[in-house]
Amino acid sequence: MSDLAFHAASPLLRLPQVQDYAERPDVEDKALDRWWQRASGLWMSQGTGLRGWRLRAILPQVRHHAAEMAVLEDAALQQRAAMLRPALRAALARGRPRAAAIGPAFALVREVAGRQLGMRHFDVQLTGAWAMMQGMVAEMRTGEGKTLCATLAAATMALGGTPVHVITVNDYLAHRDAELMRPLYTFLGLTVGVVQAGQSEAERQAIYQADIVHASNKEIAFDYLRDRMVLRRDPGNLRRKLGRIAGVKRGPLRMRGLHCAIIDEADSVLIDEARTPLIISGQSVAGLGRDTAMLRRAMGAALDLTETTDYRVKANERRVELTDLGKDRLEDMAEAEPDASGFGIRVIREHAVVQALTALHVFHRDEDYILRDGKVQIVDENTGRVMADRSWSEGLHQMVELKEGVELTDPRETLSRITYQRFFRRYARLAGMTGTARDAGWELWSVYGLRVARIPTNRPDIRRFAPDRVLRDEDAKWRAIAERVADLHAQGAPVLxxxxxxxxxxxxxxxxxxxxxxxxVLSAAQDADEAEIVARAGQAGAVTVATNIAGRGTDIKLGAGVAAFGGLHVILTERHDSRRVDRQLEGRCGRQGDPGRVEAFLSLEDELMRGNGARLWRGAASLALALGPRAAGVFIRRRQRQIERLHARMRHDLLEVDRNLGGLLAFSGQME
Structure with missing residues (x-):
């Protein structure tokens, strides 16, 4: 591909980069293009199993070269890796490579993994890696070895001269995966880097020169945004090259560009987190004194307003809107007590009051954030982790601080922004893996052009699923859960x-x-001992309480004798907004053919059954309880689908806003 940086076979000879900062240019989708993407997604999201079966064409190619690799000494294997580089470079330059060209590389990597890591790729891992080489998302069950699977695609791409970003959901997993697989990459002559929070700019520049870089999605996306802040002063590949020849100095860039990304927990990164834009902010020019007065005035006004009359809370959309009557009341307040804070300006006043109402009624302590050391720290909804260095924008963070009575942080203003949708679409090559991609197949195709391939398990799945238990209220639900856990614990079975x-x-x-x-307890409030807690979760009699662990890379191994108790018992205490997140939790049991059992205890007072439009579903589920919990569970699932569609529309709207904003910035001569 023309925007890749190519390297000669010899490490002493390096051809110049074709592109100064590699990335796929933004495609200006017309209305008809977007309609076609959404329509074609209806059938592209189907046939995931057939697609996975067709990918098995790579297996005979790998087997054909396996015997050859097995008899080579270590030094000969390393020499063979160097010899493969030109052929791989040529194969990747043609776009999607053929199985015959990649078979030798996969056979080589599998042989080296057996020697260096003591782990040899199964056929299903070869198939999953081949899916990623074809630009797909491989759906692989939890426990099937996605981390090892990714080494095949990452090493093959890197040997072919393509810098690779292996992206996961947090720093812990990025560091863990890089260190586990480092011996394999080092043996092949590849360099490995790990991006972690707190690293200096110089450290990151050096790390991004590595052949394979492990990083969390947030760290790598923000580094890209920081690069764009530098590049906006020098837009255009040719202009930057001419400037460098002429000796024009520019700010240092962290990355080499967006060549190839392999995303672990792809649906969590590309779908669940895509509702929030990425924003880099700086110190507000307005100054803290005036902003503080404005914030306090707006919060006081918000407390005087009445719900339904002056404002409406759109809980499912996580926003608040003022009614016309509410706007009039705010205007009366401004006229009655004029001040110099900006409250008298309608646009500023209404925005600030909406932020205050959002802080009061939409964002809740111990759900969206926690208080730690006297500070408001955001909790990632999708991973349950604390994001200590993140803050909400446009005054919302300060409003939450006002609500909680803690010291206000400095107000911030937006310096650069982008959505995950636009960011990941700029990678020249994009692929991923996850345990729950099928349900997001339509959106993955319509937004990112990614097809989903369902990879079969290495061993048969023998998990058992109990019918949902639906109770009328939360108190009854928690009593039933505690009794069930006590019963399982007495039997010696581990419970998650x-x-x-x-x-x-x-x-x-x-x-x-x-x-x-x-x-x-494994939660956002105490995640320092996470690895140790997870390691004990599969032991006999262990009981582990965990917040939403989708995307945490949790692999719970069963202790001795636990299989006799039915394996790990996973209990869901409520349904999430997305069925995929439920499936992530369910996938923590039954790894690699182990026994396991999944149960769900739900109530008509769960979060899912609240908010706009929930009254009808709650009433229907209540009536259905007379027919049994399974009938009530049907209505809870339908409510879940309704929320999934709502969130999909919100992501679509965010992408549209980002497209329009990008057009305005381009018109003004700026970038993100």
């Missing part, structure tokens, strides 16, 4: 209790403590 928030984890912990059940 999945909750939606830190507050729910605390409720579960209190209920279990009342019955004297020893347990561990």
């Amino acid at each position: 209790l999945g909750t939606r928030s830190v507050a729910a984890s605390e409720t579960a912990s209190a209920r279990l403590a009342t019955l004297g059940i020893p347990h561990q």
